[in-house]
Amino acid sequence: MSPLLAQAATEPINRAELLADDPLWLILLKAVVVLLIGPIFTVVLIVGERKIVGRMQNRPGPNRVGPFGMLQSLADAVKLPFKEQVIPDTADRKIYFLAPVIAVVPALIGLAAIPFGGEVTIFGERTVLQLIELPVSVLLVLAGASIGVYGIVLGGWASGSPYPLLGGLRSAAQVISYEIAMGLSIIGVVLYSQSMATSGIVAAQADGGWYFYLLLPSFVIYLVSMVGETNRAPFDLPEAESELVGGFHTEYSSMKFAMFFLAEYSNMVIVSAFATTLFLGGGMFPFFGADAAINQGWWPALWFLAKMCVILFGFIWLRGTLPRFRYDQFMKLGWKVLVPAALVWLLLIATVRALRNAEGVSTGQILIIGGVAIVVVVLLMLLIPEKEIPEDEGVVTTSGGGHPVPPLDLKVPETTPRRKAVEARRRSEEKQQAELSPQAAGAPGESSKEGESHGDL
Secondary structure, eight states: OOHHHHHHHHSOOOHHHHHHTOOHHHHHHHHHHHHHHHHHHHHHHHHHHHHHHHHHTTSOOSOSSSGGGTTHHHHHHHHGGGSOOOOOTTSOHHHHHHHHHHHHHHHHHGGGGOOOOSEEEETTEEEESOSOOOTTHHHHHHHHHHHHHHHHHHHHHHTTOHHHHHHHHHHHHHHHHHHHHHHHHHHHHHHHHTOOSHHHHHHHHHHHOOHHHHTHHHHHHHHHHHHHHTTOTTSOGGGOHHHHTTGGGTTOOHHHHHHHHHHHHHHHHHHHHHHHHHHSOTTOOTTSOTTSGGGSTTHHHHHHHHHHHHHHHHHHHHHHHSOOOOHHHHHHIIIIIIHHHHHHHHHHHHHHHHHHHSTTOOHHHHHHHHHHHHHHHHHHHHHSOOOOOOTTOSOOBOSSSOOBOOOTTOOOOSOOHHHHHHHHHHHHHHHHHHHHHHHHHHHHHHHHHHHHHHHHO
16 A cells, blocks of 8 residues: 555544445444344343342342343243234224334334444444434434334224223323423533534533533433433333223233333433433543543443443332322423423523623623522522412312212213124124024925925825
8 A cells, every 4th residue: 555545544534424435234234233222222121120129129039030030031032922912802903013113113223323432443444333424313313212102102092992092192291291301401412512413412522521510400301301201210100000000001912012111121222322422421431531542442332331321220220219200290390390491591501602602701701690690580489479279179079088080971982983893793693693594404304305205205
């Protein structure tokens, strides 16, 4: 190789150029790895969650299958496809089969835009640990995390049962509520980094510091929102077995039941990887620069995995610590706390950025203005009187127990269209059998008459 070509080969190029130069076999290899991350983490997380929660509750957890019970999830994954599929007669079969697929597929492809590390060499090819690089990668990840709710809603509706339907409707309201707060928290990161590409956000944190402390309110709002987005405890209201039996997947069994769990844990992996990218510096090791040897090669992928596992442990910790919220408390937290707080914080970020870009405004003046604004907001919150609830308003209750009762004009349908069709088919079959039975009974009589006539002859 000539010196000119060697110099050109060693010149640094950006991530987009490296990804565009990937051969087809390397793209397919990356795609397979991205699709396998969700199922592999699901198998590991289920066992890890059961062991950790068991430890928190002073019990062993799974300890039968494999060493220390580590193969329990693998045994369940082998068992579930061979279990009997029970499909309700009232189910809409096409949507019933399609709903788990809609829930799983977006959860598996959402990791395509996450930068797991920097530049590496795979079988002699220079590339980066990322499948695709888009100027709006943040929107792609958000879309993948939010489309899965359609599978939950359709699964609850297609089951033909009231309790799964209620669970699906709860999930729709929950995801819409908390996705607004999540989006507002991410807008703060986009404003601060001046980029909507995930790799650009990581690069901005390498220069100016991690956003989990620079944008602490955004980080807290995102953490709370991602728990509500993934329907995890204490926000697992769509699966509240105390009032909905099992939630939206009550009527599902066998592999379709497992697909809903695969979607849930894959969404946990996606939001954890997204939090690592947005707020924890991606694959960078703390206290070292981006040019340090510890932040080069395959090391960033290891640091990224460690940060993501810390956030996933937070999911498990919450499940083993906090009780489930009431639904009104849950929606109040989303609409009356997280969304207003995110809007105020977003306005403050935009104001600070505008003042910093303006000429003649120092950092001290910005801090003074921000302190005065915070004091004014706190005083206004203290001065606003609480709303008084009139004594005559409230829910109509029973005379003895004090529990809400359904309306007096409530009418429950006697049957459903599916049951009508099944009943009509059963009646038609009975009618056909009734028509055929006299003919079958008359056949021997005719033959005996013919025998008598022959005897007379």
